[in-house]
Amino acid sequence: MQFSNFQEFIEMGGYAFNVWSVYGMFLIFLTVNLYGPLRKNRQIIRNLKRRYALNAQIPSRSASADTQRPTGSETTEEESA
């Protein structure tokens, strides 16, 4: 252990600004790039749920709802949840 008390640890031998701002940015960097995609995943699933429900109500929408390249199955009839 390089420090004898908490005060010394915070002061970082006079380099408190340098050390703590770098570790602070590191923490922000980790949080943004882990929590961000996790939150986006929940958002995507919520949006898709709404979209599938809407498509099930109006079957004609499913063909024209999106102009992106069609991949996979086009059938949405069984989706109601």
Added chain:
Amino acid sequence: MDWTWFHKWGSPKWFYELSGKWLPWLVGAMFTFLLIGVTWALLFVPEDYQQGLTNRIFYVHVPVASISLAFFPLMAMSGTVFLVWRMKLADVVVKVAAPLGAWFTALALASGSIWGVDTWGTWWVWDGRLTSLLLQFFLLLGVVSLRTALEDSEGAARACALLSIVGCINVVVIKYSVDWWNTLHQTSSNFTLAADQANGPEIWLPLIFMIVAVYLFFAISLILSTRNEILQREKRAQWVMDLVAKS
């Protein structure tokens, strides 16, 4: 030769399911390495006789900066797989790696700057290493904006793959910049396991923990974004509908 593994890896559904099983283990390992590495680096690493306690910045700056160099080779490899074999998943990797790489490069530049202000006496110089890393940051932003700028998604994917391959030249420049131009940034320290090396294990062991932790973070963040992109691209596939219905 059996090529089924290659086709499996190209299947977004297979990737989504397998990565879902890996993620808890990767996250657990990352937090373990991170906790040990950060505690060790902040509390126990001895003070440097010249830099004082700013040597703690080393344990963030070096892992982040060295892993930031992995982005262009990764994107170039994925881009080549996309261009040659038309594997959709490879293009997803090119797309999600670019913004994450920009984050890594930005943190490498910022942490280096804050380290340099007291040890070098300046925030910034147009040194070979610093300039080439700044160029990498702009190249990565270029890949991100190229994707959004082009209307045609197939054309954008091809352009991004090409820019990723070209961008690898800069990685070579960054890597050897400290040897080519003797301006300010020091050359890499030699990490050998020999007993007579300049830096003892009390210096480099915590670094190894931090490098492993940041590598795991890199993999986890990339996998999470890849999964999100897969869900959006495959939203008309039956397996995505089943998955959404179950959740």
